[in-house]
Amino acid sequence: MRVGVLTGGGDCPGLNAVIRAVVRRGVTEYGFEFVGFRDGWKGPLEGLTMELGIPQVRGILPRGGTILGSSRTNPIKVEGGIERIKDNMKALGVDALVAIGGEDTLGVATALTEAGVPAVGVPKTIDNDLSATDYTFGFDTAVTVATEAIDRLHTTAESHHRILICEVMGRHAGWIALHSGMAGGANIILIPEVPFDLDQVVEWVESRFRSHYAPIICVAEGALPKDGDLITKDATLDAFGHVKLSGIGEWLAAQIEERTGKEARTTVLGHIQRGGSPTAFDRVLATRFGLNAIAAVKDEAWGTMVALQGTDIVRVPLQAATGTLKTVPTERYEEAMAFFG
Ligand code: F6P
Numbered sequence: 001m002r003v004g005v006l007t008g009g010g011d012c013p014g015l016n017a018v019i020r021a022v023v024r025r026g027v028t029e030y031g032f033e034f035v036g037f038r039d040g041w042k043g044p045l046e047g048l049t050m051e052l053g054i055p056q057v058r059g060i061l062p063r064g065g066t067i068l069g070s071s072r073t074n075p076i077k078v079e080g081g082i083e084r085i086k087d088n089m090k091a092l093g094v095d096a097l098v099a100i101g102g103e104d105t106l107g108v109a110t111a112l113t114e115a116g117v118p119a120v121g122v123p124k125t126i127d128n129d130l131s132a133t134d135y136t137f138g139f140d141t142a143v144t145v146a147t148e149a150i151d152r153l154h155t156t157a158e159s160h161h162r163i164l165i166c167e168v169m170g171r172h173a174g175w176i177a178l179h180s181g182m183a184g185g186a187n188i189i190l191i192p193e194v195p196f197d198l199d200q201v202v203e204w205v206e207s208r209f210r211s212h213y214a215p216i217i218c219v220a221e222g223a224l225p226k227d228g229d230l231i232t233k234d235a236t237l238d239a240f241g242h243v244k245l246s247g248i249g250e251w252l253a254a255q256i257e258e259r260t261g262k263e264a265r266t267t268v269l270g271h272i273q274r275g276g277s278p279t280a281f282d283r284v285l286a287t288r289f290g291l292n293a294i295a296a297v298k299d300e301a302w303g304t305m306v307a308l309q310g311t312d313i314v315r316v317p318l319q320a321a322t323g324t325l326k327t328v329p330t331e332r333y334e335e336a337m338a339f340f341g
Contacts, residue, residue, distance in 0.1 A: 002033045003297055004094040005052060007066040008040030008073075008105030012124045013278035014137035014286030016060040016067055018100050021290025023057045030298050035094050040101070041108055042073040044085040049092065061283060064276045074239035075108060082115050089117070096297050100124050102136075103322050104240040106305065110318040113303040120296045121305035121318050122289050126274055129173035129327065132320040133307035137286040142169065142273040143179040149269055150184025150216060157214035163205055163256055163264035167249030169273055170220035171242070173327045176273065181218035182336050188215065189336050190252075192222035193327045201252070202259045204341035209262070219252060221245040246270070288313050 005022055007015050019036075026032035036052035037043025050056075050068070060067055075081030089097075096118040099109040102125035109119045123130045128139035146168045157164040166186070168176045174191020181189035187208050190196045201217070208215035222245055224230050231251050233244040249266035256264040278286065285308060292306045292313040304315040 001030070001095045001297070002035060002093050003096050003098060003294075004035045004037050004044065004089065004092070005068065005098045006037040006040055006043050006100065007068045007070050007124070008099065008101035008108070009070060009124070010102070010126070011065045011070050011274055012126050012138035013064045013141040013274070013276065014282040015065065015100060015124065016063045017137070017278060017283050017286035018122055018124075018290040018293070019052075019067060020057040020060050021287045022098055022294045023052060023054060025291050026294045026297070027054055030294065032294070032297075035092055036068050039069040040071040040073050040105065041075045041085075042071045043068070044088050044097070045073060045075045045078065045081060047088045047092065061287075062277045064278065072104065072238045072240060074104065076111055077239055082112060085112065086115070086117060096120075096302075098122065098293050098297060102127070103130060103325065106130075106318055107322045110303070110322060113318065118300065118302045120293050120301060121321065122293045123305055123307065123321055126176065127170055127173055128175040129325045130321045131324055131326045132305070132316040134310070135285060135308050137278065137282040137289065138274070139175065140281040141276070141279045142176050143183065144279050145273050145276075146176060146180030146218070146269055147183040149267065150180060150186055150218060153216055153267065154185070157216055160263070161209070161214050163215050163217065163253070163260075163262060165217045165219060165249045165253055165264060165266040167219050167221055167246065167266060167268045169269070171222045171245055172325050174220040174223065174333075175328060177218050177220035177223070178328055178332060178336055182339075184216070184218065185339070186216045186218035188217040188340050189333075190217065190219040190223040191328055191333060192220055192224065194330070194333055195224050195226045197226050198255055202256060205256060205260060205262075207341040217252065219249055221248060223248055
């Protein structure tokens with residue numbers, strides 16, 4: 001069998017570990033050949049390929065990013081996109097696809113399997129918001145980076161008696177903010193699932209100063225005030241209809257300064273959370289996902305995705321991952337609230 005592999009959406013630490021495991025087991029145990037599709041769905045759509053075999057995956061386990069490149073190209077939005085992918089696969093002699101991506105990339109994989117293209121999925125996102133899997137690889141790395149940043153912010157906040165705000169990623173789900181905020185001992189954590197009351201935030205800030213410590217706020221980019229709107233970078237949308245987020249941290253700092261008269265500053269972690277080498281946890285999870293994804297190809301389990309449930313890797317229907325997002329439950333947020341203020 002000749003298998004095409006692609007990585008779509010935002011890059012994520014662990015993508016290369018998946019590619020390596022898919023190719024290593026595919027070649028050595030199953031005798032498969034591989035074709036690397038470049039830049040997400042743009043690859044099969046435009047016939048952009050690269051050689052992909054054991055020599056190409058040597059040494060990539062600890063490397064961030066993806067050797068295949070990525071994009072947010074959406075073939076469903078392109079006239080005749082699905083047919084073009086089918087034609088290109090036929091011309092290249094590609095029998096099946098392994099699609100590694102988040103909600104958008106796997107949504108396209110779902111549409112392709114419905115159109116008769118043999119495909120399996122591997123869930124990826126630092127946001128950890130895909131249903132049917134307990135964790136996605138990349139999340140642990142993002143939380144580790146954000147926790148280290150919060151640890152460092154504490155010392156400056158205390159030395160200068162300032163409010164320091166750390167803005168982390170998390171478009172619809174506040175998992176990164178919740179975990180890094182808890183691990184880093186943030187005094188306030190704001191997530192998209194629970195719109196915040198600015199008066200309450202100010203009260204927590206004041207109470208922290210009363211105890212002679214400086215407040216650290218960890219805010220997800222998708223968090224929003226109770227009576228306000230989502231703060232976006234600009235009005236442009238990507239091919240999947242998403243706005244560019246970021247700005248809530250700066251907005252919050254201005255509001256808090258105005259109300260408390262104390263200096264508030266924001267650090268936006270941005271792509272630092274997504275770049276660089278994966279943690280050991282993410283390397284192991286990504287490797288196990290890759291090994292099991294190529295086993296699913298071998299079993300012709302088309303339309304499935306590998307997932308982590310407890311400590312087991314299982315197969316679930318692709319739709320199970322993309323139907324509804326896995327957001328932070330209220331009780332998990334309430335646990336973190338024990339440390340607010
Ligand atoms: O989906 C992962 C993610 O990191 C989100 O948290 C974030 O909103 C988005 O990607 C940013 O994507 P880009 O780098 O393409 O702007």
